[in-house]
Amino acid sequence: MACGVGIGRRPHVILSNLRCVYQNLSLENWLLQNWNFARSDCLLVYRNKPCVVIGRFQNPWREVNVAEAREKGIDIARRVSGGGTVYHDLGNVNFSFFTDKPSHCPAKNLTFLADTLNQWADLGLKTNKRHDMSIEEAKVTGSASRIIRTGSFHHCTLLVTSSLSSLSSVLQGDPYITTSIATASVPSPVTNLASHSRDVILTPGHVISHVTSSYLARYDVHFPEPELPWKPEQDTAGDVMVVDALPESVDEPEHKTWDWVFGRTPKFTRSFGAGMEVMVDKGVVVEVSDRRLEEVIGTPFDQTTIQQML
């Protein structure tokens, strides 16, 4: 597997001005399905207003306090790549490196980010085999990848000025989920880039600017017009395109549906005490241990409703 920048390939940068996680994830997945990987690579950059993003095969009820997230208007999203649960807000930046399969190399992307940021702001960033980037022992990134027949992306979230403590209670999942085959999150200490910069003022905007310029500079082939899988609304010049609205082909973000966020949850069992439990598959109650709960069979899992019945 080649880990160098492809010869004769050209880069594109797509800057999303969308701030809704469902829209950004839909755009990212749509690019994966429609990008012309034979001709060029792409770097997609996006930021989301406060939300929680779970991995492809995770259990949202186990990772998040769903009721509290709803109350606080914090979106819960499921991405198509794997890994654990992360919190996004406007203080963290998401970079999605699109390449063809042979060029898929998260290690190279992280080294690129570390080198770019270290040269600019002297941060002492280090990368490891698990595709983490850290300052001393605290992580500043979380990485995951998605590979399909025709191409791939490696994406990572970079903590710049994120509110690290504000959502700690929302990230307390349901402790009564007793059996679950979903993939688990591995908690680790995290830190923001901004707290480690001595001379340079780090903001998400500055980071994006530096990283995208540096990304484009790695390639020696550039064309005046980007080749995009959709016709942009306004004229675009060079290799950087700003997205203010989803392309028409992406109608309603599929990532917003209940079916995707909750209905893709692997089988699990939730205990209600005194030996009572319900088994949930694809987000729907399929089995109950007590006759009093029979009427919830076939309905979407809702812990509050069931609790009230007992």
Next chain:
Amino acid sequence: AEYGKQWYQRRVREWVNVSGGVGRVGITDHAQAALGDIVYVDLPDVDAEFDVGEEVSSVESVKAVGDVALPVSGIVKAVNDALSDTPTLVNQSAEDGGWICEIELTDTSELDDLMDKAAYDAFLESE
């Protein structure tokens, strides 16, 4: 189980083992090694029908979420439930106990496009 003839796709990711009109499908040892430790296998629904090349399963490894495509068209008749508790079975025994699903082949002529074990082994040697 009775093992029939094992067929491999030219892109060396999946295999189908055919006995009568039923095929057992899985990923190759080569593919599992490239994926790394597997942490989740998304099994298809029984009775779901897929065309050759269509994604029948998703697999999450420590490195990425990837797809498993059917090497021949078919209808899912059974899935390997053991993979729910032990997804690493695919790493340990990709071409045997780590099978993913069983399908009823809808077009056995598609086997003509695949390699048999001898051809597959020769193909791997030449890589």
